[in-house]
Amino acid sequence: MAHETPIGRARGLGSAHHGTHHWLLQRFTAIGNLVAVLFLVISFLLLDDYGYAGFAKWVASPLPALALSLLVISVFWHARLGLQVLVEDYVNTAGNRFALNALLNIAAFAGAGFALISIARIVFAGAA
């Protein structure tokens, strides 16, 4: 204690603005979701062909491919932050919390990676 400053004691315990980072990222990605998912929803309303050919052609075109890729990043990031709060609120054992958040990180990166690779495959299949 004797060699600690007051800020050194407070860091990591919640009162040293560590929570702000998570809170802000949740908002930034929410804005990303707002734009990207509305783009997807409005596209569904405008598209006529809900079959393979129609969607594959749509996803392969430049603007939807970019919008979907950004959607994937924003949505998986936002979901990871949101599920972290769920884990922290309802899982009481520190060890289980750590394990679930570790799993959550892997699932979020794996899911986003799978989605981005899928979009790339659709785009390059369309170009071939």
Add this chain to the structure above:
Amino acid sequence: MAGRPLSPHLQIWKWGPHMLTSILHRVSGDGLALVGLPVLLWWLGALASGPEAYETFALAASSPIGYIVLIGLTWAFFNHLASGLRHFVLDIGAGYELDTNKTWAIGTTVIGVVLTIGFWLVVLAKQGVL
């Protein structure tokens, strides 16, 4: 015991619509994360794999359970969108007056349902179902 209100507790809160909005925000958000994202991945993965894989996805999506899931996800999105925008307003420190707060707690919940119905009316009409 003192004859005045003491520290509030879960059991002695007077019920209000903001509580419903709050829990629906969490339910719809986590529902989108746990159900919506796997559906998104299935859709993109099927599109990437070719017509046959997409046929399997389309068959599941257009089954009765598929419709329930997709309509549920649509509601979850519009509900989370509406109550999320309410969060932005509350974040800047506005909308805490009791009347305003109650109005928008009810309002965002209603807007979520209305947008869901509107979306599906358009989609089903385009598909020739309606």
